[in-house]
Amino acid sequence: MAKELWKGNEVIAEAAIRAGCDCYFGYPITPQSEVPEYMSVHMPKHGRIFVQAESEVAAINMVYGAAACGLRAMTTSSSPGISLMQEGISYIAGSRLPAVIVNCMRGGPGLGTIQPSQADYYQSTRGGGHGDYRTIVLAPSNIQELADFVQEAFDIADYYRNPVMIAVDGMIGQILEPIEWRPVKRRELPPKDWATTGKRGRKTPNLVTSLFMDPEDCDRMNQLMGENLKRIEENETRYEAIGCDDAEIILVAYGTPARIIISVLDELRTQGIKAGLFRPISLWPFPEKPLHDYVAKDNVKLVLDVEMSLGQMIDDVRLAIKGKKPVHFYGRAGGIVPTVEEIIEAAKKALKEAK
Amino acid sequence: MAKELWKGNEVIAEAAIRAGCDCYFGYPITPQSEVPEYMSVHMPKHGRIFVQAESEVAAINMVYGAAACGLRAMTTSSSPGISLMQEGISYIAGSRLPAVIVNCMRGGPGLGTIQPSQADYYQSTRGGGHGDYRTIVLAPSNIQELADFVQEAFDIADYYRNPVMIAVDGMIGQILEPIEWRPVKRRELPPKDWATTGKRGRKTPNLVTSLFMDPEDCDRMNQLMGENLKRIEENETRYEAIGCDDAEIILVAYGTPARIIISVLDELRTQGIKAGLFRPISLWPFPEKPLHDYVAKDNVKLVLDVEMSLGQMIDDVRLAIKGKKPVHFYGRAGGIVPTVEEIIEAAKKALKEAK
Amino acid sequence: MAYIYKRSEGLRDIPMHYCPGCHHGIVHKLVAEVLEEMDLLDEVIGVCPVGCAVFAGDYFNCDFQEAAHGRAPAVATGIKRTHPNQPVFTYQGDGDLASIGAGEIVHAAMRGEKFTTVFINNGIYGMTGGQMAPTTLIGMKASTCQDGRSAEQAGMPMRMSEMLATLDGCVYAERVCVIDIPNLNKAKRAIKKAFEYQMAGKGFTFIEVLSTCPTNWGMTPLKANQFLKEKMAAYYQLGVVKDTAQEVK
Amino acid sequence: MAYIYKRSEGLRDIPMHYCPGCHHGIVHKLVAEVLEEMDLLDEVIGVCPVGCAVFAGDYFNCDFQEAAHGRAPAVATGIKRTHPNQPVFTYQGDGDLASIGAGEIVHAAMRGEKFTTVFINNGIYGMTGGQMAPTTLIGMKASTCQDGRSAEQAGMPMRMSEMLATLDGCVYAERVCVIDIPNLNKAKRAIKKAFEYQMAGKGFTFIEVLSTCPTNWGMTPLKANQFLKEKMAAYYQLGVVKDTAQEVK
Amino acid sequence: MMIKLISAGFGGQGALAIGKNLVEAGMREGLEVTWTPSYGPEMRGGTANCSVVLSEKRIGSPVFSSPTDLIALNLPSLNKFAGKVKPGGNIFINSSTVSEKVERSDVNVYYVPCGEIADKVGNPKAVNMVMLGAYIGVSEAVKVETVETIIREMFAGAKEKYIPANIAAFQSGIDFVKQYE
Amino acid sequence: MMIKLISAGFGGQGALAIGKNLVEAGMREGLEVTWTPSYGPEMRGGTANCSVVLSEKRIGSPVFSSPTDLIALNLPSLNKFAGKVKPGGNIFINSSTVSEKVERSDVNVYYVPCGEIADKVGNPKAVNMVMLGAYIGVSEAVKVETVETIIREMFAGAKEKYIPANIAAFQSGIDFVKQYE
Amino acid sequence: MIRLTFDTERCKACELCAAVCPKHILALNADLVNLKGYHPMGCIDMASCIACASCAKMCPDSVITIEKI
Amino acid sequence: MIRLTFDTERCKACELCAAVCPKHILALNADLVNLKGYHPMGCIDMASCIACASCAKMCPDSVITIEKI
Ligand SMILES: Cc1ncc(C[n+]2csc(CCOP(=O)(O)OP(=O)(O)O)c2C)c(N)n1
Ligand SMILES: Cc1ncc(C[n+]2csc(CCOP(=O)(O)OP(=O)(O)O)c2C)c(N)n1
Ligand code: SF4
Ligand code: SF4
């Protein structure tokens, strides 16, 4: 297929439509308002549903209602809006519903700035909501991956009955890049026999709930969810490693910083420094073992974790590396995108300190 | 002073009043509704303010408004309600406001159950809201500590201009125990010259905001906050260690499981097993170094992390231990409180596996 | 041998947890009967609140979803928009609907979402043990206003039907109660009309049922009924508040 | 040498970021002038919204807080309850107040919180680039209703003043605009009255200012004024909606 | 001494108050005490219980799986907890509403017709006071006088007139279990 | 080839569209391309700019601190970015609205009176088309024909009548910079 | 003939049925206590029942079934 | 005498002032462009000004100051 120029935010919307998203509920927020705008035009054209919700709280609960009927439901927002959705996401996870949520992260905390950021890593991977649940988090670093992952996300969500989050820094939503609308692999999906479709002759009604008054039941439900999460950890870990095999320094980054680091690698190698990039694609489940194995090798002196935040993924990096090698950090917060030059300098500084 | 029998939830309220809490805003939720109930009666008696908010979202924003005027403001809730406050907490942190928030955790996710739980550890310590911020999290494990910590919390919040969370599992809110209203140490506090009190002759008006449109400003603000957080990490780490000096197994737990483990230790020692308890009191900042140092000693074979969740603090335990010793886990979720017997069995099983 | 009265097919054969004399049980029955009579049980999707009626989904013999506290109207919007031909209803208490969920109900009404809301106004937070609701009467005691609600501290009680009736999307709002058989019959007719309007695609329909909470009012069920009649109905006037088909009274 | 008109002391000497002809700037001036005239600048605490007026706190010459989107009424409650003798106001757009913040404004009005809300109804989300607001007129185009708002899809536009006026705690609600000098003068008088009522402790006061957003309406400022006069004011009637001191008109 | 008591009954029967009185008395006598309630989902008519620990040394767990003592004011409570009582422990049954018998032979069972006794002293509401008396009569967990002082303080002031009837109910409970000696 | 261009101006002047046309053309010619916008807080009247990368190999960073080329349609943009252009790079200034001169001598500066040129071809709105022409005339980043095809497609259908005027503006830009050769 | 059946284990003794019975023939049975701890409702004069079904309609717990036999 | 001062750098050329001037003496100055890129507003006939202040009151950006000198 021919390449076409697409803007990140519109790709999110179009990819969802191509994946059979039945309904979209959202509330405008920069830098992702093009998503509801695109949806408002195109969902009705496909006979699908678009509702501009009165708030992010309402949006995520509309997603709940539609998802509980067995439909493919989606919402998108940016950091403050995602914070408001935390109770709803916890309900969706607790009721074992599939849903797709996109967070175009901007600088926080609070109102912050509308510039891109990655400071919602904790919130995304640890569940900013209450209780023992996890959202599967995929972090594309270019528009092509964005197109692919959003499409896949609906299948993954249905497959595991668990919400899937696509986490991009706001910049990815704004970039215009050529992409190809290529088919993504489709999974065989379990029937949604739990959905509230109207009883329609079924003997017992379906009830979608996260309420388990008896703590024994609630524990059981949690353990069941825990097993599901383990299954996800086993099967859905994704990453990309570039130049890690002979690297003396491995840079770990996702999203925009990861693609910036591709330029960094070239530059460092020209300067005679063997640098590699380890890019987690699934932030949860985090590719713990592959990262560990790369870093454990003798050629690696140290790791430099690069984030558009004060350091959040670094917990997972450290957990993976288990103290085997020093982990350095370079991060910019509040909407600043680190430059190639800054990262090169940070890498050299780390190497110097390591000597 | 004489001991008095107090119920956990009422201690939260009374301690706040004694600490000079100027205003309380809250929304009822089991298992902590006695807090707003107590406040509704006693705050007006002290000429202070009680408002039953229309929701947790409103409550945390009322706290914001009052705190930004320089007052001691507080709210309390339980898991789903705390999820709804995440945006507001991020705003409070981003605007560098002091505030005290109590979470009486119940079983989740979603509506879950009203029974006690510790499944909001991630949310509390990693900031369930967006952006780079942290709440200071204190986890009392009996009513006396609850009384002390709630009082101290107001000073700590003012001192660092950062929200402080008291995280208790719902059971601690319900227990009736003898306590003493003993004076807590008071800090010298910086003047609140940033507060919006009305301009009153000041040359420039005060503006409390978390908005920093220019990402350079926003980054600067974040770095500043980051330094503040470092200061907190250096000064505010708390823990208790019982029998860790000669332990072959160290159990790590906080809150109710920690006190249950006191019974476990006795029992294990009678059975000839040297067990110790490491109890983080500040969940953030986590007592990483002390735990590391205890565990690193030769006598320790392994660590058993015990939580009323599927395992959340275990990340911090692992980060502290850096792979030096095996970390086992025992947890019950969804409102189940683990019994002495279960924990003993888990400890023995872990020891057996280690051999 | 014929039944003159037996439990509606709309309810499952499960004992309810409601307190003695609580009106939740009565209103459940009325809704179930209407659904059965209109032959909607196989089609309808209900949404229960967080509140004492949190278990409604266990009791009704139809598909149900449990919404987060106050969000039933948003959940129902998600359902109804994607199932425009199936009946959908929310069943909500006054804490749920008028307090934390005020934004959601107002917007569902504004958008004219074509579902029915059954609103149990018992002037109190039942499930959590009797705190003040936005609908608690002035002077009425609750655990967060132990000397009785005062207007100065907490404002005047909210009349949700009247407020929602200002929105064009709300096509029908009626306030009823179930303290005696005539009122109970009226309540049932109102609920039926709401579902009829819904199925005809008219817009948002709202039935406010003044109800008792004997437990948290600290009264016997019969005393509670009397209080409802004398005090509550005096502030919250019974009757049709809005009926676009029939012209407002 | 005397000034016939100069910038109010209530505003700081900082250029505003608003688009050419945007009414936010005009309403800022009116509020500032009223505060100056009533000698409240040293006492007042303002709360700005998330919306184009997010920068109001930089422009006004008085203490200000920046609230989360829609939560200004809750923030103002936190301020006013603890500072009952100081003037407090929120300044909010229609996305902020009528959409995400509907619950908070309704409850502040219900409780009769003694602060003033200046509500900028421009029928659109200005700051985020022109999405539909709950107040967008039927047929009016916005980026999330590019063929114009339809009642079927999005409901009829909300009349916030009328809705809030149903609540007893709201003692004064007036709808004004600033498209010409007579209306501008009326708007200023309304704002002043609201602050006077507030200082007299009467209750919640609400000034709805029909406003233009030339940028997102895609019109010149003058065309936008005309649209406001002809279309907007036809649906949103100008004038006093409620005035408990003066009896409702 | 280390008492682990579960006191259980219908909401409103006063099972929780029995526990509260015990820990209040224990505290006054210098014991370490904790009281932990547990409610079902129902507001009324459900079953409520509390776990009480009275101990001479620092209390670890405030909850436990096997009580040393059980007070069961209604049948569901008896069914739920009777099997969990430690061998050698005590079970107190309100035989006015519970007609079932305990089948275990490794525990001491006391059938106290609390309703009838309360009626007899003219204080039908004081079912739980009777049971409290019975429990203390057997267990001697705290001193009788301490409890009496607490009762007196509880009804101090306007409700003073209720003191004699409550003390009478309490005393009758103590008296009733003397037969088991 | 690796072009890193910043195109900047007042919102509405078309600085972002210049970048979009370039990446569209680049893509059609088989180049790797990215276009990243950056807005100020103002909705209108503020300054907007975009970062464009055109490259023969995989693009890493879509943003950069030192552009190889700068298009400045207004003064604030020139002030903000002129100092950051790589030595040897190109700066294109809309001299119709910017009267300032660039003081650096290590870059090539092109003063293009876009307003006047656009007026002259009878298409006063096509300021950005003139600048696009000027930029391509100098940089030869993409082929003239590719851009012309894109312009034709852009105005296909009802707006067809605008094609000649836009192509004329574009062509005048190319012609204007010939003097710098 | 009319048969009134009470599902006594479900009765919560709220007396709402008794209050709406036009014949005043419903009363709690002080001699019984159900598993929930209530004295359940019963009919003290079946013969007078007019089968108006008011009691059954009103009962929140669907305790009462009425049949014509 | 009346002095009208325009803070031209702040003018955004919205023309709201001109629209309310009863004397129709305000117009954009096509010869000037301010730093924001607008042709700023100016008075084309000072002598006719009646100092009604309508323009100044209306200006959203407080561009206009009016003095009696
Ligand atoms: C987010 C959240 N906040 C608070 C609660 C606690 N809560 C449960 S039910 C309830 C109110 C119930 O009152 P109402 O809606 O009037 O229903 P009723 O029980 O009176 O029928 C509250 C506050 C909750 N579950 N979730
Ligand atoms: C929680 C949250 N959701 C969404 C946004 C994005 N947002 C910013 S302003 C705004 C709406 C502004 O519209 P309005 O309130 O009408 O103000 P105007 O700009 O029109 O004056 C929105 C949706 C946000 N900042 N926070
Ligand atoms: S608490 Fe009140 S509302 Fe809830 S079931 Fe009991 S009586 Fe009904
Ligand atoms: S976008 Fe609209 S509301 Fe915002 S400043 Fe511009 S004109 Fe005003």
Ligand code: SF4
């Ligand atoms: S059917 Fe009518 S008359 Fe018979 S018992 Fe019931 S209410 Fe009374």
Ligand code: SF4
């Ligand atoms: S109404 Fe039902 S529950 Fe109440 S007393 Fe009568 S039969 Fe029993």
Ligand code: SF4
């Ligand atoms: S003061 Fe009046 S007359 Fe003079 S320029 Fe202004 S509007 Fe016109």
Ligand code: SF4
């Ligand atoms: S109203 Fe002000 S900004 Fe607008 S044109 Fe006149 S002077 Fe300029």
Ligand SMILES: [Mg+2]
């Ligand atoms: Mg209620």
Ligand SMILES: [Mg+2]
């Ligand atoms: Mg607006």
